[in-house]
Amino acid sequence: MSRRPMVRPGGRSARVQEAVHTAVRELVAEVGRDALTVPQVATRAGVTPSTVYRRWGDLKELLSDVAVERLRPETPPDDLGNLSADLTAWAEEFLDEMSSPPGRAYIRDALLGDPDGGNGGQCSAYAAEQIDVVLTRAAGRGEPAPDVETVIDRVVAPMMYRILFRPDGLTPTYAHRLVTGLLAAGA
Amino acid sequence: MSRRPMVRPGGRSARVQEAVHTAVRELVAEVGRDALTVPQVATRAGVTPSTVYRRWGDLKELLSDVAVERLRPETPPDDLGNLSADLTAWAEEFLDEMSSPPGRAYIRDALLGDPDGGNGGQCSAYAAEQIDVVLTRAAGRGEPAPDVETVIDRVVAPMMYRILFRPDGLTPTYAHRLVTGLLAAGA
DNA sequence: CCGCTAGAAGCAAGGATTTTGCATTAAGGT
DNA sequence: ACCTTAATGCAAAATCCTTGCTTCTAGCGG
Numbered sequence: 001m002s003r004r005p006m007v008r009p010g011g012r013s014a015r016v017q018e019a020v021h022t023a024v025r026e027l028v029a030e031v032g033r034d035a036l037t038v039p040q041v042a043t044r045a046g047v048t049p050s051t052v053y054r055r056w057g058d059l060k061e062l063l064s065d066v067a068v069e070r071l072r073p074e075t076p077p078d079d080l081g082n083l084s085a086d087l088t089a090w091a092e093e094f095l096d097e098m099s100s101p102p103g104r105a106y107i108r109d110a111l112l113g114d115p116d117g118g119n120g121g122q123c124s125a126y127a128a129e130q131i132d133v134v135l136t137r138a139a140g141r142g143e144p145a146p147d148v149e150t151v152i153d154r155v156v157a158p159m160m161y162r163i164l165f166r167p168d169g170l171t172p173t174y175a176h177r178l179v180t181g182l183l184a185a186g187a
Numbered sequence: 188m189s190r191r192p193m194v195r196p197g198g199r200s201a202r203v204q205e206a207v208h209t210a211v212r213e214l215v216a217e218v219g220r221d222a223l224t225v226p227q228v229a230t231r232a233g234v235t236p237s238t239v240y241r242r243w244g245d246l247k248e249l250l251s252d253v254a255v256e257r258l259r260p261e262t263p264p265d266d267l268g269n270l271s272a273d274l275t276a277w278a279e280e281f282l283d284e285m286s287s288p289p290g291r292a293y294i295r296d297a298l299l300g301d302p303d304g305g306n307g308g309q310c311s312a313y314a315a316e317q318i319d320v321v322l323t324r325a326a327g328r329g330e331p332a333p334d335v336e337t338v339i340d341r342v343v344a345p346m347m348y349r350i351l352f353r354p355d356g357l358t359p360t361y362a363h364r365l366v367t368g369l370l371a372a373g374a
Numbered sequence: 375c376c377g378c379t380a381g382a383a384g385c386a387a388g389g390a391t392t393t394t395g396c397a398t399t400a401a402g403g404t
Numbered sequence: 405a406c407c408t409t410a411a412t413g414c415a416a417a418a419t420c421c422t423t424g425c426t427t428c429t430a431g432c433g434g
Binding site: 013039049050 | 419420421422423428429430431
């Protein structure tokens with residue numbers, strides 16, 4: 001009954017993963033995602049193409065990996081003193097980042113190369129985590145607050161739906177209106 | 188000063204498009220989407236691969252085309268006598284179809300091979316059209332009814348978000364709850 | 375500290391896919 | 405009926421993907 005050396009996150013494998021991810025980001029910026037190929041990435045990363053194919057299986061799975069990493073929030077949401085302001089600010093920033101051309105590209109990539117649905121779930125978990133911070137903070141202040149699932153249904157889902165299906169005409173006002181509509185309903 | 192014969196929707200082109208679409212549907216059913224290749228489709232359709240590459244550019248764009256066609260509603264929503272019943276029935280059927288494995292595959296295909304966002308917009312337009320029928324009918328009965336955009340935000344978007352990002356645990360009850368929550372808010 | 379084991383990467387050949395230039399066909403307009 | 409031109413067929417060339425085998429190295433036990 002051995003430990004479980006099934007994976008080797010440290011050492012050479014880690015260096016290769018890092019090099020490949022960096023190569024993807026650089027090349028996407030240089031030649032654009034449509035012109036991106038696996039051999040190109042491999043060469044830039046100083047690796048053979050077969051290594052990339054064996055570890056990621058596919059260009060779209062590799063892009064999905066990179067996309068999920070870039071969609072991870074860097075900082076916790078700002079504390080502006082009350083729930084309405086916190087949620088509005090978070091929603092506006094979320095919409096701004098996600099509706100931009102690179103943001104939409106990352107979302108699509110994350111969904112695209114996603115055999116088991118794990119990457120899409122990860123993106124949703126990131127948003128849920130940020131929202132949970134905001135709501136927990138509000139509860140600590142004694143403010144009435146909806147639960148995370150409700151915020152996802154009422155704020156995140158509408159924004160994401162429009163980003164994916166109707167990318168035109170998205171403004172910060174829309175995010176603000178969603179939050180207002182939710183909180184006005186008597187949380 | 189010629190008209191503008193920039194496109195030729197009739198005649199041979201139409202036959203080729205039909206043959207290729209049919210070939211895609213048949214082969215997806217036979218060998219599965221992951222094993223699908225452009226040369227395979229071309230052979231089945233009685234066409235050369237270069238024709239497919241020139242017209243669609245890519246396997247995922249072709250799949251996107253086919254997916255949008257299959258996502259078009261076949262019949263108008265049922266008339267059950269009142270808005271709540273109509274909307275609930277429509278939402279439950281929508282969720283059932285879209286959250287099934289083939290439904291999810293079509294949605295993903297439609298979104299992912301979509302350079303200009305036209306196909307995603309088409310899917311959204313289909314849903315909006317169906318909802319409009321339901322709401323117009325309700326207005327004809329004198330019932331108070333929300334507008335289409337509100338139904339999309341409150342019912343369609345949450346379902347679609349969960350289908351794409353969290354495919355587990357979707358039940359007809361969820362669709363029903365969304366509709367109830369919307370109509371209870373005083374339309 | 376030293377060897378052992380197995381997962382991960384390199385290499386290269388083979389096969390499949392994608393691209394591209396040129397010839398041919400057939401819509402659609404005059 | 406003819407002309408123009410988009411669309412297709414054909415085939416060669418380039419590129420990409422797969423795969424069997426070898427080599428390297430991280431992690432582990434002695």
